[in-house]
Amino acid sequence: MPKPKTSQKQPIKASKFTPTKKKQIFQTSTDPESEDEVEEADSSEDEVLPKITLTERKGDLFAAPPNTLLVHACNCVGSWNAGIALAFQKNYPQAYAVYQAHCASRTPNSLLSTCLIIPPQSGAQYRHWIACLFTSRKYGRGKDSKEAILDSTDSALQDMLEQFEELKKKPKGVWMCKINSGSFKVPWMQTKKLIEALTFKGGLHIEIVDPK
Ligand SMILES: Nc1ncnc2c1ncn2[C@@H]1O[C@H](COP(=O)(O)OP(=O)(O)OC[C@H]2O[C@H](OP(=O)(O)O)[C@H](O)[C@@H]2O)[C@@H](O)[C@H]1O
Numbered sequence: 001m002p003k004p005k006t007s008q009k010q011p012i013k014a015s016k017f018t019p020t021k022k023k024q025i026f027q028t029s030t031d032p033e034s035e036d037e038v039e040e041a042d043s044s045e046d047e048v049l050p051k052i053t054l055t056e057r058k059g060d061l062f063a064a065p066p067n068t069l070l071v072h073a074c075n076c077v078g079s080w081n082a083g084i085a086l087a088f089q090k091n092y093p094q095a096y097a098v099y100q101a102h103c104a105s106r107t108p109n110s111l112l113s114t115c116l117i118i119p120p121q122s123g124a125q126y127r128h129w130i131a132c133l134f135t136s137r138k139y140g141r142g143k144d145s146k147e148a149i150l151d152s153t154d155s156a157l158q159d160m161l162e163q164f165e166e167l168k169k170k171p172k173g174v175w176m177c178k179i180n181s182g183s184f185k186v187p188w189m190q191t192k193k194l195i196e197a198l199t200f201k202g203g204l205h206i207e208i209v210d211p212k
Helices: 032-042 083-091 091-104 146-166 188-196
Strands: 053-058 068-073 115-118 129-136 173-176 205-210
Touching: 053 188, 068 083, 068 146, 083 091, 091 115, 091 129, 115 146, 129 146, 146 188
Parallel strands: 053 205, 068 129, 068 173, 173 205
Antiparallel strands: 115 129
């Protein structure tokens, strides 16, 4: 027997109910029944949101199951020409075209600290989502300082999580390489610490996969 509805209250628009919130307010549930509960929980200033959890293991990022979101760090000039980015270019040519077009239509400054989520492309060899975190304006010698890269990574990850929340059809899991730790030369432990400080409503697990 379906449970009779007991609540008489009308749904309250989030904009009215939660005027100022930090970015770390994410919800993974797509269950419409849970919307009232979510809005009530949002109203609490003291609400403790679950931290993002990470596990690290040796492996190949591209061995992720279909519909996984693969996360990597990118420059803002439209180039995936070295490191794991080059492997992304080879494995996902259609996604590379999307990334290039995105970069070509924006300035590096406007891209920095944001994230581009590319859904699986039709006809592609691998059915993966790709998250491009714009963590440095340029690459090589022109890359940003370590401090600037960490700062941009923090904002780009928050942007990724906001977009993740908005997706109607979500990726099945999230895998990430040790972003920034190769060409961008930021010690992995510093990026890791930053990711572990992020929260996501409903919780989120990220699997860190590295070949070494
Ligand atoms: N199959 C695989 N599975 C899992 N992990 C894998 C892997 N293959 C390599 N890795 C690891 O992936 C991490 C990141 O190392 P990367 O150097 O690639 O990236 P990054 O985030 O420091 O920097 C980004 C900029 O590097 C490039 O440009 P440039 O070089 O500057 O021209 C780009 O275009 C960007 O702009 C390191 O831990 C590698 O061991």
